[in-house]
Amino acid sequence: MPAVGFGEVPGKHTPDGPLGAPPAAEDGPVYDDAGTGGEEGLAHKEGDYRGIQRDPGPERLRLRELAASLDPQTRRHILDLGLAPGWRCLEVGAAEGSMSVWLASQVGEKGHVVAADLDLRFLAELDLPNLEVRGLDIRRDELERAAFDLAYCRTLLLHLPDPTEALRKLANALCPGGWLLVEEPDMCVFTAADPDHPRAEFFERFHRDIYQHFRTVKLMDTHFARTLPVLFAKLGLEDLRYQASARWLRGGSLEVQSPLRSLTILSPPLLEAGVVTQAEIDEVVALYANSDFAFLSGLQVVACGRKPGGSALGDQVRR
Numbered sequence: 160m161p162a163v164g165f166g167e168v169p170g171k172h173t174p175d176g177p178l179g180a181p182p183a184a185e186d187g188p189v190y191d192d193a194g195t196g197g198e199e200g201l202a203h204k205e206g207d208y209r210g211i212q213r214d215p216g217p218e219r220l221r222l223r224e225l226a227a228s229l230d231p232q233t234r235r236h237i238l239d240l241g242l243a244p245g246w247r248c249l250e251v252g253a254a255e256g257s258m259s260v261w262l263a264s265q266v267g268e269k270g271h272v273v274a275a276d277l278d279l280r281f282l283a284e285l286d287l288p289n290l291e292v293r294g295l296d297i298r299r300d301e302l303e304r305a306a307f308d309l310a311y312c313r314t315l316l317l318h319l320p321d322p323t324e325a326l327r328k329l330a331n332a333l334c335p336g337g338w339l340l341v342e343e344p345d346m347c348v349f350t351a352a353d354p355d356h357p358r359a360e361f362f363e364r365f366h367r368d369i370y371q372h373f374r375t376v377k378l379m380d381t382h383f384a385r386t387l388p389v390l391f392a393k394l395g396l397e398d399l400r401y402q403a404s405a406r407w408l409r410g411g412s413l414e415v416q417s418p419l420r421s422l423t424i425l426s427p428p429l430l431e432a433g434v435v436t437q438a439e440i441d442e443v444v445a446l447y448a449n450s451d452f453a454f455l456s457g458l459q460v461v462a463c464g465r466k467p468g469g470s471a472l473g474d475q476v477r478r
């Protein structure tokens with residue numbers, strides 16, 4: 160099912176086209192201090208990323224479903240930046256590596272892709288001459304400076320205690336003219352497509368409550384993605400572009416497998432905390448499976464910007 164544009168931050172509606180026009184960016188190099196401060200920081204994740212502790216079988220399926228639902232849109236965004244043979248690319252939080260493998264196929268034998276992750280259980284299998292698999296904890300490890308034409312991450316920053324610091328590292332890893340592209344979910348929509356559906360209100364309240372809970376207990380910052388434009392404006396990048404879109408999903412479709420699996424995995428702590436009941440979870444699972452029910456997913460926020468320097472020619476063929 161194709162992604163349906165829901166909106167932009169800020170700008171006009173462009174469902175499937177290039178990212179929206181840049182807002183007025185704040186000038187100035189702030190590579191060493193991109194902090195937003197403010198109350199948003201209070202909700203950032205605490206503790207370690209839990210996926211690494213899960214059984215490899217279900218975790219692999221979850222990552223594969225997530226990639227299958229998001230890769231097509233991400234590939235379009237990266238192509239819009241001018242990805243070309245010879246580019247050096249970095250993906251942090253590469254998971255199973257589907258995007259890194261695709262990047263390796265695009266940059267060719269003269270290009271290079273680094274697929275980095277905390278969890279190497281799935282990446283370790285990859286064996287391509289222009290793809291380097293790297294164990295990396297973006298919270299603690301440093302990245303080489305001025306080394307990449309593209310630095311990219313998706314659905315990573317909401318899981319970090321200090322996403323601003325990770326953004327700073329990614330921005331510093333760019334060579335002049337290099338692009339930073341970040342895509343993160345913001346769980347602020349999850350609304351029934353038919354507002355008059357008898358369970359619409361229940362469905363919306365359920366998701367509002369669980370995502371607020373995850374944020375309150377700092378399991379993940381489900382409202383982080385909306386701050387990306389503000390953070391990007393402080394990174395000293397230019398050509399800033401932002402977009403936020405929700406997808407229209409039908410129950411029983413392939414696309415709902417990813418949110419459904421996440422709900423299954425996250426149900427035990429929700430039940431334990433008394434946020435929802437088993438009966439409510441069962442009802443939402445039934446709605447996810449019901450082809451007569453459709454809903455708008457959370458927002459997928461995309462932000463990108465380019466490190467100053469480099470030439471117009473370098474956009475197409477950097478070497």
Ligand SMILES: C[S@@+](CC[C@H](N)C(=O)[O-])C[C@H]1O[C@@H](n2cnc3c(N)ncnc32)[C@H](O)[C@@H]1O
Binds near residue numbers: 229
């Ligand atoms: C929710 S998955 C997203 C996977 C993939 N980026 C996607 O969007 O399909 C988050 C990924 O980030 C990785 N990750 C989490 N914390 C990390 C950290 N501190 N440093 C590097 N990778 C991390 C996880 O191991 C996992 O592969």
